[in-house]
Amino acid sequence: MEFNLADLFERAADVFPERECLVVEGARRTYTEMEQRANRLAHFLQAQGVRPGEHVGIYAYNSVEWVESLWAIFKIRAVWININFRYVEDELRYLFGNSDLVGLIYQREFAPRILGARDALPGLRFSLCVEDGSGADNARLGSFDYEKALAAGSPERDFEKRSADDRYILYTGGTTGMPKGVVWRHEDVLMTLGGGIDVLSGQRAQKPEDLAERGRAGAQTMLPIAPLMHGATQWGVMGGSFVGRKTVLVAKFDPKNVWRLIEKERVNAMMITGDAMGRPLIEALQEPGAKYDLSSLAAVSSTAAVFSPTVKDEFFRCFPNLIMTDAIGSSEGGANGVAFVQKGNTAMKGGGPTVRAGADTTVLDENLEPVAPGSGVIGKVARGGNVPLGYYKDPVKSAEVFVTDKRGKRWSIPGDFATIEADGTLTLLGRGSVSINSGGEKIYPEEVEAAIKSHPDCFDAVVVGVPDERFGSRVAAVVEPRPGRTPTLEAIQSHCRAKVAGYKIPRELHLVAKVERSPSGKPDYRWAKEVATRVS
DSSP states (O other): OOOOOOHHHHHHHHHSSEEEEEEETEEEEEHHHHHHHHHHHHHEEEEEEOOOOOOOOSSSSSSSSHHHHHHHHTTTTTTEEOOTTTOHHHOOOOHHHHHHHHEEEEEEEGGHHHHHGGOTTOOOOOEEEEOSSSOOOOOOGOOOOOOOHHHHHHHOOOOOOOTTTOOEEEEEEOSSSSSSEEEEEHHHHHHSSSSSSSSTTTOOOSSSSHHHHTTTTOOOOOEEEEESSSHHHHHHHHHHTTTEEEEEOOOOOOOHHHHHHHHHTTOEEEEEEEEHHHHHHHHTTSSTOOOOOOOOEEEEESSOOOOOOHHHHHHHHHHHTTTTEEEEETTTTTEEEEEEETTBBBBOSSOEEEEOOTTTTTETTTSSBBOOOOOOEEEEEESSSSSOOOOOTHHHHHHHHHEEOSSSSSEESSSSEEEOOOOOOOEEEGGGGGGGETEEEEEEEEHHHHHTTTTTTTEEEEEEEEEEEETTEEEEEEEEOOOTTOOOOOHHHHTTTTTGGGGOSEEEEEOOHHHHHHHHOOOOOOHHHHHHOOOO
């Protein structure tokens, strides 16, 4: 076998055939059931002429069908494309046009939106509809029925030999621009996101069989909350599968339902994306009459979004013995570092956590030289070793992010600013693409957002720069208040003065009924900028 994602799943299915693999909204699959259904779908896709390297989109909420589809597509050496279910037609049309889909597996609810953007799919040869009871009209799409397609396919595993060079594409972001498809080799993405290199120990799997061996001692149950269209949950599912883990998913985020699932499925570890999930989870737990048996929950990990000290403190208050980790990473660089959060010491130095850098991760200055520990120099997080091939059909952006230094070493540098502390740990400051330059001072929104959200009247916040005649830009805060509260600019400024430098304090305040975020919890900075610059 190879360091190929389908190979690794098949190995797990052979080693852990009767273990539960996946639970979503009451639907369950053992490893054997997942393997056989994925084989059936893979044979159907082959019958439609899908060839190695061709692209098939998956457009649905979290479901067993989503996961069956991803394994089926990989089994025949094709590439699946994650589609954001929140996209409106214009965004969908861009993604369709960029991704070169030959097939599309979709949830029936999204049929009208697909029809609205159908002109952007000139190469589409077939579509497959997953029934969801919505009754949406999909007649003009001429789709196959998902279950009937599976019933017609063989459950046998009789596919051609695969390669570690097979492709995985992750369409990412869109918070500051249109989404980009990050192209990875299977082996490279496995090492950076799939557990091939252990984030905590730095130990690298020497052969593909090593991953399944890690799971022989017993199965953990994990609940990654974000949608499968988000890389963190994709790798929660895939990486967990390689070691025989049971994964529980939710179709849509509801904090009370999450706690009920943890109780029912005896979940051991939960993965969240910062405050966007952590804050409502804690508030649901603290509601009058809330009562759950959460004795199975031992660990909470956060990644991809700011996890504020105030929310971490609340988790420790509810779970005194909790193992909590805060990680940094990106679609372009994989997992770059992790920190164990200590009870009583949850403060952040910058816009993100201070972490122990992962394998091949460092901070480089503008000359692509490593930043000296303790120097205070701000550079960019960079990863060498296993890095992506580039962005799909975007050589210009690829050249900007995936660079080669004068020694011939290739790096992935997505744009996260950071410093190296004297002890060698890495403090994340924020993403340069959304930083604010005010009078020559660089301000990272994440740091200011964390300060604002620690105010008792503020539930959520996004910070952006708006034009300023004197300083070029000034800090504007878009804030969702807590129910029944109306925070003032003066109160927020006074609160922030004890947490961030004076030049970082918001100069204007915009109250909104709801802060817009992606389903994965990432702030929508384009939306916030529109709110902050809207002429009343």
